[in-house]
Amino acid sequence: MRPLEYVTPMSLAEALERLAGSDPSETVVWGGGTALGPLLRRGLVRPRVLVGLERVAGLQDLSLAEDGLRVGALVRLADLSRSPVVRGCLPVLAETAGRVGNVRVRNVATLGGHLAHADPAQDLPPVLLALDAQVRLESVRGTRTLPLERFLVGPLQTARAADELLTEVWVPAAAFGRRTAYARFTPRSSQDYPTVGVAASVRLDADGVCREARVAVGGAAPTALRVPAAEETLVGGRLTRERCRDAAAQVESAVDPWDDPRGSAQYKRAMARVWTERVLEELALEA
Known part of the structure; x- marks a missing residue:
């Protein structure tokens, strides 16, 4: 068996030196x-x-500031789901984190690891895409920030360089004022990855007209993705049933799923449409 060394840096600088x-x-x-x-x-x-990160200070921090919510890469999903701070400003994020896998998984899994794994069917990427989340990547060369949609580049593939560490996820405060919902379709166990997961986030004016929209889908393409055509369909009008259906049809056209044990490509396209329509109608009922 190949020998395996486990090292535990005491600081972020030491961890980055290890990766350099x-x-x-x-x-x-x-x-x-x-x-x-x-x-x-x-x-x-x-x-x-x-390279174990458990001793690196700061990676388990979670804070709310004027510019938004900052979540350290080592914040565990269980803690994210229970956090009064997250429940107060972004309840959809807390609720979704609380539905990932089972309690044993959530007690160990970290937000940074969840995103860095980049499985197309994960729950949190569509939600974070709908919230305009960004990730911070650090290395000895410096720091850069990427929108999540640029960080996720393919199945189990991200834009992280070999010497970089994902250290933080940031959700801008502008997302707090939008209505956001997420729904997942799991025909097998509720602990399984969803066949399709859909998140939508909208800002309505006093007359109920949609002024901003985000629609994101997981499980139906090589990565979780936003669907600009669906968003454009929603903006400028009320969330009527017809408008929601039109946006859902745009999602069905945009996704690019494949056959796997969770369903055929054709089935996933249909489910992406159905669950987008349901999520949008849920948001319309809140108006």
């Missing part, structure tokens, strides 16, 4: 391990070094 110049096939970051652990056990990932 490293071979991504040889050195892998360990957060909660809920995604990486099974890959290691199956021999699908065979690094020589695991």
